[in-house]
Amino acid sequence: EAGVTQFPSHSVIEKGQTVTLRCDPISGHDNLYWYRRVMGKEIKFLLHFVKESKQDESGMPNNRFLAERTGGTYSTLKVQPAELEDSGVYFCASSQADRTEETQYFGPGTRLLVL
Amino acid sequence: GENVEQHPSTLSVQEGDSAVIKCTYSDSASNYFPWYKQELGKRPQLIIDIRSNVGEKKDQRIAVTLNKTAKHFSLHITETQPEDSAVYFCAASKGGSSNTGKLIFGQGTTLQVKP
Numbered sequence: 001e002a003g004v005t006q007f008p009s010h011s012v013i014e015k016g017q018t019v020t021l022r023c024d025p026i027s028g029h030d031n032l033y034w035y036r037r038v039m040g041k042e043i044k045f046l047l048h049f050v051k052e053s054k055q056d057e058s059g060m061p062n063n064r065f066l067a068e069r070t071g072g073t074y075s076t077l078k079v080q081p082a083e084l085e086d087s088g089v090y091f092c093a094s095s096q097a098d099r100t101e102e103t104q105y106f107g108p109g110t111r112l113l114v115l
Numbered sequence: 116g117e118n119v120e121q122h123p124s125t126l127s128v129q130e131g132d133s134a135v136i137k138c139t140y141s142d143s144a145s146n147y148f149p150w151y152k153q154e155l156g157k158r159p160q161l162i163i164d165i166r167s168n169v170g171e172k173k174d175q176r177i178a179v180t181l182n183k184t185a186k187h188f189s190l191h192i193t194e195t196q197p198e199d200s201a202v203y204f205c206a207a208s209k210g211g212s213s214n215t216g217k218l219i220f221g222q223g224t225t226l227q228v229k230p
Contacts, residue, residue, distance in 0.1 A: 004158075033217065042119075043159070043204060043220040056215040091159070095216070103149070104218060108158045 002026065004107035006092050012113045018080040021110045025074070025094030032075050033095075033104060034067060038088035046090075049075060061086075082114045117142045119207050121221025129229050134195050136224045138205035139187040145207040148181060148188050149218070154201045162203075163190070195228045202226070 005024045013019050025032045034046040046065070047057040051072035060067070064083070069075040079086055089111050093104040118141040128134050140148075146167035151159040165172045165179045165188065172179050176195075181188040192199055202225050206218040 031216065035218075035220075040223075042121075042222045043206075043218075045217040045219065048215045048217055056217060059217070093218075102216070103161055103164070104216075105161075106151070106159045 004092055004094050004105050006090075006107040006110050008110060009108065010111045010113075012115065013082055014115050015084055016081045018078065019082055019112060021077045021079075021090050021112070023075045023077070023092030023094075023107060025092070026105055029094035029096055029105075030072070031095040031102075031104075032069060033093040034075070034077055035091040035093065036088050037091065037109075038085075043091065046077075079112075082112075084114050087112055087114045117145075117207075117219045119205060119219050119221040121205050121224060123224060124222060125225045125227070127227045127229065128195050130195060130197060132195055134192045134199070134226055134228075136190045136203055136205065136226075137187060138189070138207075138221045139185075140207040140219070141186070142207065142209065142219075143186065144209045145186075145219075147208045147216075148179070149206050149208075150179060150190050151204045151206065152201045153204065153223075159204060192226075195226075197228050197230050200226055200228045 007022045032049040035043045037043045045059040048055045049069045066078045089109040091109045092107040095102045095104045121138045149164035152162045153159040176193045178191040202223045205221040208218050
């Protein structure tokens, strides 16, 4: 079974530019989560999709962040315009839909550096 | 708000010794507590989890204990080996159909096992 994949693995951009991160969850997983780890701190929740619907976006920092999951398969997270404090590792995780406490499987993360 | 505190931030032990990492959570409605291990440059991987109806769970050299009254849970690793060296994250979430299952993470513990 293929795991959660994320693209790109690394991204270096300048302040003010736009970056789009992609996550492909495990096939059949309706739950998709985005998390972020900044500067060696804790991993923080950003938002949660159930299929194509946003179930909880309480962790999104501000309106510069836009997440989509068209068709309920892969998801994208766009940062526009990027700021220095957006640097960090962005993780995606997926889980099955039958129980919300089901194991979340993480992707390898996208390391974003904003200069 | 929801918060998970994790201690210690770093832990160094000799090979063969035991290691204990402790976490406390703030939301008494939390009922699912996973532990993730993240090796350098790799994705976080679930190593063990516990649900609120269980006080202790073991899996070979790893065990987790949960004290719901005190709102804390701990990870115990016995007979540590160099390959146990990694960053360990505890997390808490609220299951059930009315909750999203988002994970609230602790700050992480960097475990170093010296050969």
